Amino acid sequence: MNAEEWFDDFYRTHLRRFSGFNWPAGEGFVELSESFRWHIEDKSIPKDIAFEASLRLMGEPVKNISFGNMLPRFLEIATEMKTRRSETNQANATLQYAATVSKGCLDCGGSGMTDRVSHKDGHLQRFFCNLCAMGVYLAQANRNTKLGENTPDLSDDANARLRMRECGDGRFDSPFKHQAKDWDAERDALRTALYELPPEAAAKKIALIKKGLFAGTSA
Numbered sequence: 453m454n455a456e457e458w459f460d461d462f463y464r465t466h467l468r469r470f471s472g473f474n475w476p477a478g479e480g481f482v483e484l485s486e487s488f489r490w491h492i493e494d495k496s497i498p499k500d501i502a503f504e505a506s507l508r509l510m511g512e513p514v515k516n517i518s519f520g521n522m523l524p525r526f527l528e529i530a531t532e533m534k535t536r537r538s539e540t541n542q543a544n545a546t547l548q549y550a551a552t553v554s555k556g557c558l559d560c561g562g563s564g565m566t567d568r569v570s571h572k573d574g575h576l577q578r579f580f581c582n583l584c585a586m587g588v589y590l591a592q593a594n595r596n597t598k599l600g601e602n603t604p605d606l607s608d609d610a611n612a613r614l615r616m617r618e619c620g621d622g623r624f625d626s627p628f629k630h631q632a633k634d635w636d637a638e639r640d641a642l643r644t645a646l647y648e649l650p651p652e653a654a655a656k657k658i659a660l661i662k663k664g665l666f667a668g669t670s671a
């Protein structure tokens with residue numbers, strides 16, 4: 453909605469909220485309200501964010517708010533809210549895309565997480581799937597979370613223990629394998645197709661998956 457349609461309503465509310473504020477008289481008053489209008493339109497601040505930013509501004513100590521900094525502070529809050537909203541929308545859009553294209557992933561079923569069993573001691577290790585967009589999305593989204601800390605990414609070179617290692621006779625091996633219950637012809641083919649690829653070829657495939665996931669979604 454165009455700011456012209458709601459600005460007066462907004463500014464009346466803003467004035468009421470700051471009725472105790474030392475508003476300038478005459479010209480100064482008009483200047484300030486016109487500046488508010490201009491900047492709100494210039495920065496395309498939507499109606500609900502404008503109302504909420506004014507409300508948030510009320511939460512700051514009134515002694516910190518002056519004629520000179522009321523508008524800059526308001527804009528700072530509103531712009532930050534707008535950025536956060538666009539990031540959230542972007543993440544949701546990306547998640548939706550990942551979920552759609554990862555449906556029925558042969559490795560993780562589209563959940564983005566997949567288990568492996570250690571050859572050595574049989575312990576289960578959970579990984580972010582690197583075959584589908586969902587696994588890539590989850591690994592990215594959890595880069596700074598506890599889950600991310602505890603969950604290696606199958607495509608992460610730093611997790612060399614899962615990288616295929618050359619056995620010496622030209623074959624590649626990994627210290628982990630699929631769970632027995634997950635073995636079937638399809639997965640077998642998949643394993644051959646991806647996990648037995650030399651690291652460089654696997655990295656290429658992963659780059660393609662990531663490109664599909666993040667193309668066109670960055671701001």
Ligand SMILES: [Zn+2]
Pocket residue numbers: 554557558559560561562563564565581582583584585586587
């Ligand atoms: Zn997957």
